Amino acid sequence: xxxxxxxxxxxxDVRYGDRNTLPYxxxxxxxxxxxxxxxxxxxxxAGRVMSINNASRLVVGIQAVSxxxxxxxxxxxxxxxxxxxxxxxxxxxxxxxxxDRPVGxxxxxxxxxxxxIPASAAxxxxxxVFATIQHIAAAELSTTEFNTAATYxxxxxxxxxxxxxxxxxxxxxxxLRPIAAATDVIVGYVAPAGKFTGALGYPVLAFTPxxxxxxxxxxxxx
Numbered sequence: 001x002x003x004x005x006x007x008x009x010x011x012x013d014v015r016y017g018d019r020n021t022l023p024y025x026x027x028x029x030x031x032x033x034x035x036x037x038x039x040x041x042x043x044x045x046a047g048r049v050m051s052i053n054n055a056s057r058l059v060v061g062i063q064a065v066s067x068x069x070x071x072x073x074x075x076x077x078x079x080x081x082x083x084x085x086x087x088x089x090x091x092x093x094x095x096x097x098x099x100d101r102p103v104g105x106x107x108x109x110x111x112x113x114x115x116x117i118p119a120s121a122a123x124x125x126x127x128x129v130f131a132t133i134q135h136i137a138a139a140e141l142s143t144t145e146f147n148t149a150a151t152y153x154x155x156x157x158x159x160x161x162x163x164x165x166x167x168x169x170x171x172x173x174x175x176l177r178p179i180a181a182a183t184d185v186i187v188g189y190v191a192p193a194g195k196f197t198g199a200l201g202y203p204v205l206a207f208t209p210x211x212x213x214x215x216x217x218x219x220x221x222x
Contacts, residue, residue: 010045017139047145048174061163061173186212
């Protein structure tokens, strides 16, 4: 197992609410993201806002209206390639789309799943599953994936960078930021705690999840 050297830099936490009764959604990540090593490492992290494309696969970021890229309803990335819902990590062996056999003799034909992930007959992972929390959750969440340079006030509406962001903003897809226009899709509201330094030393933003339909989504983080 190889942990990200900045483990804890990308995470979503439940500040208030019953973790056992929250409306979770465990979806399959879009293959286009998994095929790109840079995107897989840089985009698919806990704390981002995700949505579902027209093939019913999870993509990072949202958009204003449903089209070939998917729909605008937000899902908040809860756990990444860690089967135990811990802060996001990346494992080199046996994890989604990597095709390495797990060590320790677990990779032979007919081997059982490992780390809670289903395996094929050859022992290679077949489940590119990502756990998310739905926008209807009665909870207060906090995330490390947001525009840390912005000023936040309680009740301020939040949106997220578009699923179609390109160029320098490509790796900012799904990060939270204040709305840029009154027409932006809203994916949450700043909680009274606002922005603060979390227990692991990273800036975090406390917010309540929500969804208010709009006709625009920002393509940049600022």
